[in-house]
Amino acid sequence: MPLTIDLITLFPRMLDGFLAESILGKGICANLLDVRVHDLRQWTTDKHRTADDRPFGGGAGMVLKPEPVFAAMEQLQTPGCRRIYLTPDGAPLSPAVAEELSRQRHIIFLSGHYEGIDQRIRDAVIDQEISIGDYVLTNGTLAAAVVIDALSRFIPGVLGEEKSLTHESFTGKLLDFPQYTRPAEFRGMSVPEVLLSGDHGKIEKWRHAQCLEKTRKVRPDLLKHQQS
Numbered sequence: 001m002p003l004t005i006d007l008i009t010l011f012p013r014m015l016d017g018f019l020a021e022s023i024l025g026k027g028i029c030a031n032l033l034d035v036r037v038h039d040l041r042q043w044t045t046d047k048h049r050t051a052d053d054r055p056f057g058g059g060a061g062m063v064l065k066p067e068p069v070f071a072a073m074e075q076l077q078t079p080g081c082r083r084i085y086l087t088p089d090g091a092p093l094s095p096a097v098a099e100e101l102s103r104q105r106h107i108i109f110l111s112g113h114y115e116g117i118d119q120r121i122r123d124a125v126i127d128q129e130i131s132i133g134d135y136v137l138t139n140g141t142l143a144a145a146v147v148i149d150a151l152s153r154f155i156p157g158v159l160g161e162e163k164s165l166t167h168e169s170f171t172g173k174l175l176d177f178p179q180y181t182r183p184a185e186f187r188g189m190s191v192p193e194v195l196l197s198g199d200h201g202k203i204e205k206w207r208h209a210q211c212l213e214k215t216r217k218v219r220p221d222l223l224k225h226q227q228s
């Protein structure tokens with residue numbers, strides 16, 4: 001059974017290229033995941049297709065109205081499905097969060113807009129709130145794409161080789177080592193000798209040292225959480 005993902009957004013065309021291309025597109029073709037993008041406005045009922053309104057209590061910006069979102073959820077949700085709202089004030093996305101989501105059968109993402117959404121949506125039809133980082137996007141649609149991409153990599157068969165997942169940054173809490181391919185010499189820049197040596201023990205040691213050095217330079221905060 002493929003993982004079914006519904007995405008409710010005011011900007012459905014934003015993800016056309018993203019869903020068609022690359023590894024994710026292949027996963028969709030291979031029936032490993034089924035992503036459906038929905039225009040929230042199809043659940044509006046007035047002639048202007050209004051999805052937002054001014055905030056009670058005053059303040060700048062507009063707030064997503066409850067009626068179309070409730071109608072969308074009621075039509076799309078299935079028993080046990082996970083309903084997720086993308087928001088900068090949600091819990092941070094992590095590999096563990098992505099992995100847990102990859103094991104679901106059905107996920108509904110709601111992309112937020114403007115100054116926010118009516119709190120009753122969050123209280124009644126949202127199970128989980130996710131942020132992709134401490135910055136504010138103009139809407140949550142790209143954030144949903146990031147979460148979909150991150151979780152899809154944990155679905156067996158989406159990545160060509162299973163091992164390419166385990167060797168990567170963050171899974172071992174260190175940043176990645178540098179990679180090289182042919183030619184061994186390019187415009188006067190040569191590949192480190194050790195990688196051409198064929199000595200796998202030496203290569204492993206070198207790579208580990210590179211990981212540590214890179215992490216120390218770029219993300220010293222990760223080293224504080226290391227066991228050894």
Ligand code: ADE
Nearest residue numbers: 086087088131132137143
């Ligand atoms: N919507 C706007 N900014 C966001 C963020 N950083 N994460 C998730 N959803 C968002």
